Amino acid sequence: MFATVPEKVVKMFRQVFEPKEPDSARWKGPVGELKDFLGEPVWVTTCPECLGRAAVSESVRCAECDSDGFVRPGIRPGWLGECAVDRNLVAQFLAGIPRQGSLTIYYSNPKDRILLVGDWWRVSAMGLDFDEAHALRDAPCLFGKPPAEKAGCVPEIEAPF
Numbered sequence: 463m464f465a466t467v468p469e470k471v472v473k474m475f476r477q478v479f480e481p482k483e484p485d486s487a488r489w490k491g492p493v494g495e496l497k498d499f500l501g502e503p504v505w506v507t508t509c510p511e512c513l514g515r516a517a518v519s520e521s522v523r524c525a526e527c528d529s530d531g532f533v534r535p536g537i538r539p540g541w542l543g544e545c546a547v548d549r550n551l552v553a554q555f556l557a558g559i560p561r562q563g564s565l566t567i568y569y570s571n572p573k574d575r576i577l578l579v580g581d582w583w584r585v586s587a588m589g590l591d592f593d594e595a596h597a598l599r600d601a602p603c604l605f606g607k608p609p610a611e612k613a614g615c616v617p618e619i620e621a622p623f
């Protein structure tokens with residue numbers, strides 16, 4: 463059974479998932495090429511030492527996971543043009559998207575978020591906080607150039623526009 467979504471909610475989603483300026487595409491290419499750039503997604507797993515018990519019991523202390531109960535993947539920074547993202551997080555978002563097909567990348571305005579638009583899917587990803595700028599300096603780029611003051615990396619692939 464489907465419910466009718468109020469127009470107000472539809473508008474809110476459109477603001478996040480539809481490019482405001484359709485001609486503002488920054489990169490167009492195969493999904494597989496973006497996936498190769500992002501790498502395989504690494505997921506949060508239960509800590510193998512305490513088997514997650516540290517997350518639910520204060521009496522369980524675990525040095526392996528710092529009593530978190532989970533092993534969390536580290537940030538894998540990368541540049542999509544001028545927007546720095548956690549490549550692992552974006553790879554997780556795209557895990558169910560087949561490599562075939564193409565996508566277009568748009569910036570939000572301001573460029574703190576990117577929008578990935580496929581044939582039948584949309585992903586909106588927040589950019590990394592620039593407090594992590596030291597980690598971004600040598601991060602790879604899919605296209606374009608990161609802001610000069612924030613990174614010194616060389617684009618790996620030329621942008622088609």
Ligand SMILES: [Zn+2]
Pocket residue numbers: 509510511512513514516524525526527528529530531532
């Ligand atoms: Zn643990």
